Every structure is written in structure tokens, then in C-alpha cells.
Amino acid sequence: MSSFIHEEYPVERGDYTRAGEASADIKRRLKQLGVSSNVMRKVAVASYEVELNLVIHSLGGKLMLDVGTDGVLLVSEDVGPGIPDIAMAMREGYSTASEEARSLGFGAGMGLPNMKRNADDFDIQSEVGKGTRISMRFNLA
Amino acid sequence: MEQHNRYHSVRLDKTRCKGCTNCLKHCPTEAIRVRGGRAHIIDERCIDCGECIRICEYHAKIAITDDLSAIHGFPHAVAIPAPSLYGQFKGLKSISPVLDALKAIGFEEVFEVARGADIVSRAIHEKLREPGLPKPLISSACPAVVRLIQVRFPDLIPNVVDIRQPMEVAAMIARQEFCRKHGCAPEDVGVFFITPCPAKMTAIRSPLGQEKSACDGAISMMEIYGQLLPHINRILANPTKPTATYYGVRWAVSSGEASAVCPDNSLSVDGIHNVIRVLEEIENNKLNDLVFFEGNACMGGCVGGPLNFENNYVAKNAVRKLAQECSPQHPVENVPVSMMTKYPLYFDHPIEPNPAMKLDDNLIVAMQKMERINQLVEDLPGYDCGSCGSPTCRTFAEDIVGGFCGEMDCIHKLKDQLKVMAQQMVELAQTKRE
Numbered sequence A: 001m002s003s004f005i006h007e008e009y010p011v012e013r014g015d016y017t018r019a020g021e022a023s024a025d026i027k028r029r030l031k032q033l034g035v036s037s038n039v040m041r042k043v044a045v046a047s048y049e050v051e052l053n054l055v056i057h058s059l060g061g062k063l064m065l066d067v068g069t070d071g072v073l074l075v076s077e078d079v080g081p082g083i084p085d086i087a088m089a090m091r092e093g094y095s096t097a098s099e100e101a102r103s104l105g106f107g108a109g110m111g112l113p114n115m116k117r118n119a120d121d122f123d124i125q126s127e128v129g130k131g132t133r134i135s136m137r138f139n140l141a
Numbered sequence B: 001m002e003q004h005n006r007y008h009s010v011r012l013d014k015t016r017c018k019g020c021t022n023c024l025k026h027c028p029t030e031a032i033r034v035r036g037g038r039a040h041i042i043d044e045r046c047i048d049c050g051e052c053i054r055i056c057e058y059h060a061k062i063a064i065t066d067d068l069s070a071i072h073g074f075p076h077a078v079a080i081p082a083p084s085l086y087g088q089f090k091g092l093k094s095i096s097p098v099l100d101a102l103k104a105i106g107f108e109e110v111f112e113v114a115r116g117a118d119i120v121s122r123a124i125h126e127k128l129r130e131p132g133l134p135k136p137l138i139s140s141a142c143p144a145v146v147r148l149i150q151v152r153f154p155d156l157i158p159n160v161v162d163i164r165q166p167m168e169v170a171a172m173i174a175r176q177e178f179c180r181k182h183g184c185a186p187e188d189v190g191v192f193f194i195t196p197c198p199a200k201m202t203a204i205r206s207p208l209g210q211e212k213s214a215c216d217g218a219i220s221m222m223e224i225y226g227q228l229l230p231h232i233n234r235i236l237a238n239p240t241k242p243t244a245t246y247y248g249v250r251w252a253v254s255s256g257e258a259s260a261v262c263p264d265n266s267l268s269v270d271g272i273h274n275v276i277r278v279l280e281e282i283e284n285n286k287l288n289d290l291v292f293f294e295g296n297a298c299m300g301g302c303v304g305g306p307l308n309f310e311n312n313y314v315a316k317n318a319v320r321k322l323a324q325e326c327s328p329q330h331p332v333e334n335v336p337v338s339m340m341t342k343y344p345l346y347f348d349h350p351i352e353p354n355p356a357m358k359l360d361d362n363l364i365v366a367m368q369k370m371e372r373i374n375q376l377v378e379d380l381p382g383y384d385c386g387s388c389g390s391p392t393c394r395t396f397a398e399d400i401v402g403g404f405c406g407e408m409d410c411i412h413k414l415k416d417q418l419k420v421m422a423q424q425m426v427e428l429a430q431t432k433r434e
């Protein structure tokens, strides 16, 4: 995919006050580019979920947005702790969210399943002690 | 259709505008720029919410509504007052004096928009029983919120409930009943909405979800307040009886609609910036266990509209008390089921997205522009001071790329540039001396 727009958003662990800002900016940009409403909505949902996972579960990381003529690529990379059992994490309802996160309304275990459902291509790789990389592609049109 | 969409009730009074930056910052769609010493409203983006009217200390932002004299353009005139009007008068025991005061200032008949709200309440209530609806369904009652969705949340258009606003339903019925009672032609009757806000005026001139509004005009509450006042305390032998229920009247305040249509699983939010925050969450699917969302652009709901006389807290309280004097029956029992088919209650026109935020129609060009905007933003100070006349550094960069201004319109950049030039002059002078 030839990418015209590339943006990076650092996301800090536990930074609930800024949580959602990256995905809000991503949405704003896609609207400015005139990306169709249904694609917009899918990216909105997936980017919010992936950003919040960085805040809630990771030790910190970044979100990367690439937009080309044929699609939108959203990549999340973090520096740990990694996911021991990906198949388990992908299950609806599975969550290891902390009490704090749960008290804020997170921890339904729906984030990863929703990302997979909304993205046209979804790839997740993780290594315990190293980090997690999630790559999602959304076709335009 | 094009020019249809461009009508705006919210306007600028050039003679009063000082060119300050207060309104810039508060516009929810970044629709205002200050250029050449005065504000300009970008028509395509303006949603007529009236935030700028509220914020402008110089009263340079105004709402265009019809004069009361407009009713003389018709052989007969009917008033359809928004229920927020009831909240403008202190110490009222009943709604009747307000209805009679409207008759006293020249309207032959009065039909309550609150009654329209009863009918719409039942219609939405029925609608919510349909399977497979998007969640949450979003109220279409506040035209500023619907326009906000068109501009900033086009992906939420499918969630907007496709039922006409109470004002429209009231206008249809008012006209028909008048014609039946007095035996005249529909075009001989002028139906005028008594409005708390400019957004409703705009909704009459460029309707949402329908080809043509059933209203002939809108008269500002503020404008006729003084004329109504002397008639409010008169005791009449045969006062006009209100017909709306407690629920219909409560539409004047935030949560009134939601509690009428879906008390168990709805959310009501007032104030346009709060509405934006919640729409963002709806967009992220964070509220998809919610059935109904009511957003009001104004604080407190319609009682907070910029054309209200009374402050919204006082008015809210007054409306609440008056509502208790009305029938306590829920619209589902109070509104006959025949009403659901007697009048066209549904939209006959789709709500279209408004691409006013789009950088370009062509995706590649839009991406090129965005890239250029990013570069420009890197070089701007990021103070978002508004001195350039754009609300933020980013919008300033967008405006440069759009060709509306130049980089040196930023006083901070200009200052830097001057410093460099001064330095060059010094250097030049020194080389000459040698």
C-alpha cells in the first residue's frame, strides 16, 4: 500500500486522562480526508479499543496510522508485557483488566474481538517479556 | 437544494463586531474566522446552534427570525408556541394565560407544540419496538444536533430517528384543524412557530428530513416577550384549555423527551460541547447498550435557547411546575393510535452528510493537503491564540492550504521573521562599514 499519510501517537500506560485522544485525532483526520462513513466507523471502533488496550494493559507503546489510496493501516506496538495466550485473549469476555480499569467501565473482554470484527485484515503477534504488535487494515470503498 | 442548505438564521452584525476572538474558540464546527478586523461565518459549516450568539459580548452575532408583523401576510394566523415559552413567566399557575396572551397579540388560534411532542413521543415509543434498530437511536428534535451530526459525525446519521420534530407535527395539525374549523384554504393560514432558538428558524427555511416545512415562519420568544407580558395576568372567563400532557410539556427541558420515550435506557445530554463528547463515545461503540440518546445543543434543553428571556434554570423550574398541572397520562395512552397514521410523521427525505470538514473531494489531493498542513503545523507555535483569525494553529494551517491566508498572518511567525530581517540589516550595515 502506498501510504501518503503517516502519523504516530505515543500512548502511555495508565494515562487515563489522555486515553482516547489518539483515536479522536485519527477519526478527525479520516473525516477530513473524506473516508466513507462506514469505513470511518470501523476504524473509530478499532482504534479506540486498541488505544485503550495500550493504556490499560501495556507498559506503553504507540499507535501508527497510515492512509493510502486503497486503505487505512492501523498498527499498535508496545514494549510489553506481552500476551501469554493469544487465542485466550481473543475470546469474547476474556479480560485481565485491573480493578481500576473495571471501575472505569473497561474489562468486558470485547476489545480484541471487536477489532477483529471491524478490520478487513487483522494480525496480532505477541511475545511475553517483549511486547505486542497488532496490525489492522481497512479497505477503502 | 444547494442554496436551500445555505440559509442561516445566525448572522453577523458587521457594525457591532470588534474582531475579537471570543466566538472563534466556542464554535463547535470551527465555522468562524476573523479576517479584516471582523468575524466571518463559514456558511457550509455553521449549524446555527447559537453558541456564538451567547458568547459575543458585543451582541454582534444575531438570530434572524420573522417579525410579528409577518402574520399580517396571511388572512389568518396560528401560533404554535414551543413549550419553553411557558417557562418565561414568573408565578404562572397554568399554561392557559400564555395561550390566551398569544391570541391577544394577534393570533386567531394557538396549537401547542407540546401536543406535537406528545404525538412524536408515542411515535418514537412505537418505533423503539422495531427489531434491529441501531443503538442508540438518536433524537432528531434538536436541529443543531442533527446538523452537527451531518458535519462532524456523518457515520451516525443512520442512528438519527426518522420522525419529524414536534414543531412540524404541530404545524401540520394546527393548519388542518384551523381549516376544518373555519372553512378556509390551507394557504390562507400562516402557521408561526414561537421559537427559543435560531436553529428552529433555520429548520423551517431549510428543513431536515422533509422537503418543505409545515411552518410559515418563526417568531423569536425574546421579541414578543414584552408584548405578551401585559396579557399574562388577565383573568378570562373562558381561558384556552391546554391539551398537552405532562410529558409533552417536559420536552422543553433536557431529558424531557428521553423520559417520555424510553425512561429505562436512555441518556440525555445538554450543551453542544457535551453532546460532542458523547457522540464521540457513541461513534466508538462505547454506548451500544443504550437504546435512546437525546442531545440538546443548549444547556438545560430548549429553555436554554439563546432567544429565551428567562435564564434556563429558572425557566426549567417553571416548566416543571406547569407540566404538573397538565394531564399526567403517558402519550402512549393519551395519544390515539389513529394519530400514528393520520399525519405523515416520518421523514420523506434522507438526512445527508455535510462534507464541510473535507479537505478535498479527491482523496489524493486531500492527502496532499493534509501532508502540507502537518508540515505547517510543525512550524507554528501551537499557542492556539487566535490572533491570526483562525481558532487554532491547526485550522490556521488548514486555512493557509485552502488559500484563505498566508503564513505571515501568524504574528508569532511574523515576529520571528522581523527578528531575522533586523539581524540581516545589522549584518548588512556592518559589512558596509568595513
Ligand SMILES: Nc1ncnc2c1ncn2[C@@H]1O[C@H](COP(=O)(O)OP(=O)(O)OP(=O)(O)O)[C@@H](O)[C@H]1O
Binding pocket: A049, A053, A054, A056, A057, A058, A078, A080, A081, A082, A083, A089, A090, A094, A095, A096, A097, A105, A106, A107, A108, A109, A110, A111, A112, A113, A132
Ligand atoms: N497490548 C496488550 N498488552 C498486553 N495484554 C493485552 C494487550 N491487549 C490486550 N491484552 C490482553 O488481552 C485481554 C483481552 O483484551 P480485550 O481488549 O479483548 O479486553 P479488555 O481490554 O480486557 O476489556 P475491554 O476491551 O472490553 O474493555 C486483556 O484483558 C489483556 O489481558
Ligand SMILES: [Mg+2]
Binding pocket: A049, A052, A053, A107, A110, A111, A112
Ligand atoms: Mg480492551
